[in-house]
Amino acid sequence: MNDVRARRAVVAGHAQFADGMLSAVRQIVGDAGTLVGVTNSGASGEEIERRLRDALADSGASVIFTDLPAGSCTMAARRLQRADPSLTVVVGANVPAILDFVMGEDAEAGALASRAVDRGRTALVLVQPPTPR
Secondary structure, rough: OOOOOHHOOEEEEEEOOHHHHHHHHHHHHHOOOOOEEEEEOOOHHHHHHHHHHHHHHHOOOEEEEEOOOOOHHHHHHHHHHHHHHEEEEOOOOHHHHHHHHHHOOOOOOOHHHHHHOOOOOOOOOOOOOOOOO
């Protein structure tokens, strides 16, 4: 696998969303060390932005995965992205997308994030109950 630093990302969302995502990744691949979790719990928009900024600086990540399109973490991430256009923000993150990012072979974080979005989309499947005969 290429340079693990290229696969660093921040996962941010409501309540324990990030902890859950990181826990799932650890359960499946054994290590989520390239991911840093951030919660919005008890935080204002400015505090969330500070948490994200600190997580990016501490980890060297250039990608933020968030949970909801208009959620407070996404809004804070978008403000950071306006200040730093090299930052990639992935909204609506799910386990398949984050796994694809972590396990990716590509060395460039933006390319990994783009492919992860495709994987996350294709992982969404509506399972209907069987039709009675």
